[in-house]
Amino acid sequence: MDQVGKYVLTSTMSVYAPGAALKESDFNPLHHDYHLESEHDYGQGKREAESYFFHRASFPVATVRLPIVLGPDDYTDRLKFYIDAVRREEPIVLHHPEAKMGFISSFEAASFLEWVGRANVTGPFNAASEGIISIGALMERVGHHLNKPVHIIKDGESSPYDTDVDYYMSIAEAKKAGFVFTQLDDWLDRVIMQTIRK
Secondary structure (H helix, E strand, O other), X not given: OOOOOOEEEEEEHHHOOOOOOEOHHHOOHHHOOOOOOOOOOHHHHHHHHHHHHHHHOOOOEEEEEEOEEEOOOOOOOHXXXXXXXXXXXXXXXXXXXXXXXXXXXXXXXXXXXXXXXXXXXXXXXXXXXXXXXXXXXXXXXXXXXXXOOOEEEOOOOOOOOOOOOOEOEOOHHHHHHOOXXXXXXXXXXXXXXXXXXX
């Protein structure tokens, strides 16, 4: 363990309760318990992982809280779910299409993780591209690139990005520490097109 210069844990926006402009201080892992033998959902598992490292590690630790990651290598296929539905002109369930979310590209997520590893920083950091978009507006972009209408309905089982409220993070701390994020609008359409071609 004495050979670990710094440990960087990939964490998630899911450590927070949904809300807007969420700050790192909205979840303090030092004020949270961990239970190694218990079953957890994704968000709780990440909360407890952060808590464990910040309580127990004898080496410096940084945690990177990521929102939804988009890119051609997205194994979750959540964006592809929407693209396929629009392509087939099927209805998409969004209970609150006006709700806004933040995203990050897979390239920028990797760049930020590398930067945290090399920079003289520790503790939790939010990471996301500059800018937010409503889920309804994201669907309209998908429809534009497919030249297809988008059919949004509000009744039924939630689709992958469905959220009841705005859900995005503040990136002020990472910017203050020196990282320069890209603009969401600079890459979002390219990723949509890449996913359409998958």
